Amino acid sequence: MTALTIERVGARREVAAQVARLAVRSLYAELSLYPKPGLVSLVDNGSHEDMNAGTFLRSLFALRRYFHAICLAGMEDAPFPVLKRLGIEAEARMLRATGGINTHRGAIFSLGLLCAAIGHCRARGIALSPPAIRAALLERWGRALAAHTGDAGLRSHGAQAALRYAASGAREEAALGLPSVFETGLPALRCTLAQGRGMRLARIDALFALMGRMSDTNVYHRGGAQAAATVRARSLAFVARGGTAAPDWEREALDCHRAFVAQRLSPGGAADLLAAVCLVHGACGGVL
Template identity: 75%
Template sequence: MAASKDAGAGIAGIRDGQATAFSRSLARLAVRSLYAELALYPKPGLVSLLDNGSHDDMDAATFVRSMFALRRYFAQIAQAGMVDAPFHELKQLGIEAERRMLRATGGINTHRGAIFCLGLLCAAIGRCHAQGLALRPETIRSTLVERWGRELAGHSCNAGSRSHGAQALLRYAASGAREEGARGFPSVFAVGLPALRRTLAAGRGMRLARVDALFVLMAHISDTNVYHRGGLEGALTVRRQARAFVARGGTAASDWEARALASHRDFVAARLSPGGAADLLGAVCLLHAVCGARH
């Protein structure tokens, strides 16, 4: 399938094209980035092409249906960013995308966090492109914060949501995707992307770079998905195991795969699923694909 192509394919050569061509190319990269996250293994507690992780209500096919339902959304929100659309328009596009996702999956939430995170990145990338700015991580992040940061900050304070993430936020004071967005996704720009690039620079390849980025994200963030499923103890388990993996050198350690698989078994046994970290990994993959290794 088209989505199986490496998310690292850049968008050089289309930056001077028409807005529609640019937005469609960016949307393809967004979908490929989500596929890259799905295809990664081992990935503790998460759905992959090999198994369903901690989930009995979804599998890889569910995620693929969701991805294809979101293709138009990523192009639309990129175009909205190009024309400097206000936040309420971006939000409405996200709401409509979530409805399409739920129709495609039979009501299962596969990509709610990705709709928010990758969607906002597509809008910011589109805005940078329209302004003729170089697509660098720092430029994309500053554009996101300067253009929509105030509304995102207000959005992050909305406690009226009935989502699992909002409930975890209220119960455990855990940060989630909304707070990440209000701050310009620091976990993506300052944590996940640098980790991925360090592993690539060390010559260990894209698969291992994504594994390292995922574990660094799990060690760093307060994942509302984990709090919802496992409470405080579950969150501590995820963070403790991820930090131990990173402290031993991540994929530079000779036994990294055995340790990652052991974490996978532990998370599945405890029904833990770090879906927030997975969404942020997809965003890291998109950002790397757009900006390339030069910046």
């Protein structure tokens, strides 16, 4: 191996390390957010009896090597089967770290693909922007992702819910280039930041926007179509009142949290995509 090759490999590994750190920080940003209706946070366990913040912390630190590896794979223009294998290995590490509890399966898929797309752009000198990252995802792996939507089987609760209720899950989102991230969550986050309300409130607004617009298979699994309608209605009502711009926004968000916990509703798919929003925002120069 020549000195020039060694230098190139070292530079790519450093970029991958930076992206991996950003992905872990994005997952932590989602975990630490509160109030967050029905979801695990540093304050409480939301609608969950089988997991807490400690479970999530063990999981996200177990994923550091995965984000590094899949970013390098994206730099090397790896085909989708390579990315899929890395994701399967990461899921196994997550389950070992959590004692078999699924904390981040959706995030492994969506954030992993974004890390690969970011790596693809960085290796080719493409300036990072939301359109560039999305274009890389679709142009390089879009066809394989579309085929992958029919390859889910019935292994996960999300896959079962998607089949039963015709809801779109993480695979369908990815095949379309993560529209909930790029067309819903990220614009909501940036709108709040542009109005000077800060990152915490921007994440709250992004989360409610996601809950109001996406079909969350986690919610369908727990409560069916009626539960999904409840989550969307409450979330859209929060957004319609002005989101975090409303003077009593925190009371409304807490009321929503308590209502979701009472009904055991947990919009985990929206939480995963909020972390993806944070990753794209951070990769494009935003402060987390």
